[in-house]
Amino acid sequence: MKWNKEKTSILLCCLLIAFALIAPSFIRRETARDRYGEWLQPTQPVWQGQLTLWTVVGFPVGEDTLGGWVRTQVRAFEKSAFGVYVDVRVMTPEEAKAALDGGEKPDVLVFPSGFLDAPEGLLTPLSDPIGINGALLASAEMGGTLYALPVMAGAYLLCVNEELGMAAGTEPPDGIGYPPKTVAEMAAGDGGGLCVDGGPYVSPGLAFAYALDGGDTEIIRALKGAGDAGAFKDGDALLCLGSQNTAGAVQDAYENGNGFGSTAWAVSGFTDMVQYVGVTDGLPEAKEQMCFQLAGSFVSQSAQESLKDIGMFAAAEGLEPLYEDDPRFYAPEQQLSREMAVPPAFGYSALRSEWEERLNKAVQGDAAALRSLVAAMRAACKQG
Numbered sequence: 182m183k184w185n186k187e188k189t190s191i192l193l194c195c196l197l198i199a200f201a202l203i204a205p206s207f208i209r210r211e212t213a214r215d216r217y218g219e220w221l222q223p224t225q226p227v228w229q230g231q232l233t234l235w236t237v238v239g240f241p242v243g244e245d246t247l248g249g250w251v252r253t254q255v256r257a258f259e260k261s262a263f264g265v266y267v268d269v270r271v272m273t274p275e276e277a278k279a280a281l282d283g284g285e286k287p288d289v290l291v292f293p294s295g296f297l298d299a300p301e302g303l304l305t306p307l308s309d310p311i312g313i314n315g316a317l318l319a320s321a322e323m324g325g326t327l328y329a330l331p332v333m334a335g336a337y338l339l340c341v342n343e344e345l346g347m348a349a350g351t352e353p354p355d356g357i358g359y360p361p362k363t364v365a366e367m368a369a370g371d372g373g374g375l376c377v378d379g380g381p382y383v384s385p386g387l388a389f390a391y392a393l394d395g396g397d398t399e400i401i402r403a404l405k406g407a408g409d410a411g412a413f414k415d416g417d418a419l420l421c422l423g424s425q426n427t428a429g430a431v432q433d434a435y436e437n438g439n440g441f442g443s444t445a446w447a448v449s450g451f452t453d454m455v456q457y458v459g460v461t462d463g464l465p466e467a468k469e470q471m472c473f474q475l476a477g478s479f480v481s482q483s484a485q486e487s488l489k490d491i492g493m494f495a496a497a498e499g500l501e502p503l504y505e506d507d508p509r510f511y512a513p514e515q516q517l518s519r520e521m522a523v524p525p526a527f528g529y530s531a532l533r534s535e536w537e538e539r540l541n542k543a544v545q546g547d548a549a550a551l552r553s554l555v556a557a558m559r560a561a562c563k564q565g
Contacts, residue, residue: 243492
């Protein structure tokens with residue numbers, strides 16, 4: 182026992198001597214650091230200067246504005262990238278196309294599906310990221326090359342006037358949405374009525390058609406007598422096919438004492454309301470790397486979770502549901518997470534015009550037009 186104590190004492194003495202010899206150098210180095218100076222002059226980024234970012238607004242978001250959300254994310258990025266400043270311009274598609282035709286070009290472009298016919302000559306290829314919905318990511322490819330990152334998606338939904346629904350004896354669906362046949366029956370029934378809240382870059386009828394099979398001609402004809410969204414928002418119709426903006430506007434009116442209670446249900450997994458971000462080509466390498474970082478910041482976890490502030494749906498996978506307690510967006514969010522179908526981002530403007538032409542014929546009773554429409558949509562859309 183005595184031998185063990187002596188051995189332990191010798192070992193402790195050796196450790197103390199080693200500490201006494203080495204510790205002063207560490208202490209001097211730490212006490213000599215100018216931590217305030219380090220905070221004022223952080224590590225230099227790969228590039229410093231001003232970047233230009235264009236935000237092209239197509240479809241309306243659910244709450245607030247797309248431009249406001251982009252600016253918030255950019256300000257957060259600037260704080261982490263010392264010496265980098267981003268000039269944000271919010272533009273309509275027409276303004277952006279005119280600027281491009283006039284020879285202007287941003288460093289980073291945020292744009293909706295259908296804005297560009299082709300990415301070559303404007304956007305530089307990107308490496309495939311991880312953690313992004315596969316259907317959305319595939320929609321940003323052309324010729325097998327990825328040219329943009331999907332940032333957010335919209336959702337088509339069916340808004341139901343709860344007050345008229347109670348009077349008509351309408352029952353909630355068993356799941357997250359009504360079958361198309363039930364929607365048609367509700368629209369045609371007593372106290373029914375169907376409206377469509379569409380517009381540029383918003384095509385609820387296509388989402389409704391995507392849920393059909395090629396032989397549902399009578400069901401698609403429910404859209405023939407559909408009114409515009411104004412009748413629904415005035416409380417004169419039971420149903421409205423619309424988007425996240427429809428649900429947000431109706432709920433805002435109700436909370437301000439100017440409307441009625443409503444619920445929103447899923448229509449289908451189809452969505453062509455997708456916002457992307459890309460980096461333009463021809464930039465110097467260091468500046469290009471900084472632009473890649475800026476583009477990537479839009480799909481960070483914090484940025485994706487903040488989409489709840491504007492009533493939009495995340496492109497990233499693996500997040501907790503954003504709208505678990507929100508009756509406006511819960512069902513559409515669940516539908517998108519289970520089954521998403523996204524048309525290609527590039528060249529979609531012409532494709533959408535072709536599909537809407539077939540839809541109009543189908544609504545008038547053209548069975549062949551409906552069959553070709555459904556087949557074309559399912560063949561073109563990226564699914565996931």
